[in-house]
Amino acid sequence: MSIRPQTPTPTPLRELVTQFGLEARGLSEDAAVTGVSLDSRDVRPGDLYIGMPGAKRHGADFAAQAAASGASAMLTDAAGAELATAAGVELPVLVSARHPRELLGDVAAAVYGTADFDAKLFGVTGTNGKTSVVYILAELIRAAGLTPGLSSTAERRVGEEVIPANLTSPEASELHGLLARMREREVEGVAIEVSAQAVVRHRLDGVHFDVVAFNNFSQDHLDEFGDLESYFAAKLALFTPERASRGVVVVDSPYGQRIAKESQIPVTRLATEYGQSADWHLAITRQSLDGVSFVLQGPEGAHFRGSVPVFGGFMAENAALALIMLHEAGIPLAQVAAGLERGRIPVYIPGRLEEMTEPGSAGPRFFVDYGHTPGAFAAMLDALGEVAPGKIIFMFGADGDRDTTKREEMGRIAAAGSDTLIICDYHPRSEPPEAIRAQLLTGARAANHAEVIEEGDPRRAVRLAISLAAPGDVILYAGPGHEDHQEVAGQFIPYSARDEVRGALREAGLLS
């Protein structure tokens, strides 16, 4: 169930009819709504249900379910209105000549009154590391003495109210409901993860960010975007005056440089590579398996010396990006530093390079991660190469029914950067798991580096990895991160990699 305001103000439906040029059928003069939902399973009494045509179903097919849950009215297209009439659903209907998705954000903003929400809004996009930046942002907002709110792939969070997320970027109706609840809770800074899908699918409509950021770009989601250029264009579209006031861009890569050049809003540039021209520079001062320390220097003497308790130079980059976003929003770095102990950012990022063993323990160390792109694998394994005292044992599987073109490259990078590679299953969905593994194995064997082992069952693969590890070795299990299920042939089977790994470590006497 989505997070909603607890004391919503009713919006007369006649206002929406006039504002959005809708045709009203069966509407009483005083009809009003207090919420918006496009999912019949999440309808609350008083909601406006959006009957949206989808790729698989027409949402109007679920109008009866929405009515039974107490919806006050349905907004749909002409086809949806016909479906509801044919099914004998007795619900007032507002008919839109445009695709309901195109109105959703503005309708939700009108119903929830979110245009008046004056918190600083931060949006983060890029291929890898969005979730990490968002969690660091929320921690820094708290350090600055302000109240944070957060929307990520892992969860949505308002104070102690936390719900798991089903999409990286919520649909606009859920997003505006969440923002309205944040306003009730007097949230002052909101960190929002922005997927490319969100930009092109109207999920951000009615939202204007104070600061947006771009961190990196590499292959992903080609099943939806067709080619890299279209995927990139979706990220670039966030850097427009309709969406945001200012931007922060990591310019280490040619893609970052393109965003900085082609952005339609003012941007400030961060470089982490020596000799790269930029407004801000990041230098790593120390790193180990327990975290990374860094110095960040910007224009007019702005600077920050700090650390993050997660390994990898890219985590320092994620932190730097978050710090610059606050600076750009008018929150001074000194105000952030005042709330931290010697610059240490005590961030916990669920399922991102999350250690399952005790930090600093003498035996092998085990990390669970959410990385599922060639770019994330390269970043993690490069970082581990610098800080792992012993061998690197890497295990992962790949998504079924998702971008298949990245599989061989994932296998190649995984084998090139590890000593032992165990290939197992992830979410096979409708594909035969052994066929997915075969593609990963082809890439892995081409690298001609690691010892490569195939063990489809992730539970057995976890135990195998532990049995192969000696003190000083590091096991990294990429893919499942925070998730709590495996998706196999349409079934959601309970599976938490974190619980499984902890259990196996206990069995091996490596965790109390």
Ligand SMILES: CC(=O)N[C@H]1[C@@H](OP(=O)(O)OP(=O)(O)OC[C@H]2O[C@@H](n3ccc(=O)[nH]c3=O)[C@H](O)[C@@H]2O)O[C@H](CO)[C@@H](O)[C@@H]1O[C@H](C)C(=O)N[C@@H](C)C(=O)N[C@H](CCC(=O)O)C(=O)O
């Ligand atoms: C391609 C895509 O984005 N599809 C989204 C789209 O699905 P769809 O058009 O197929 O919808 P449908 O299943 O035909 O249903 C039609 C309508 O009926 C409604 N319905 C359906 C069933 C029901 O019982 N009751 C009900 O009301 C649905 O809410 C929907 O409005 O609308 C659905 C409702 O909001 C989304 O859940 C669904 O996301 C699917 C699950 C998805 O996998 N999206 C991915 C591609 C995605 O958006 N990923 C990005 C990036 C992730 C990353 O960075 O890795 C993200 O932001 O999450």
Ligand SMILES: Nc1ncnc2c1ncn2[C@@H]1O[C@H](COP(=O)(O)OP(=O)(O)OP(=O)(O)O)[C@@H](O)[C@H]1O
């Ligand atoms: N700045 C970065 N550059 C490259 N890889 C990164 C970076 N930050 C994190 N990663 C790697 O990518 C993985 C995914 O990180 P994270 O979940 O933060 O990214 P994301 O962009 O939110 O991905 P998704 O949208 O799929 O959730 C991490 O677990 C880590 O392995």
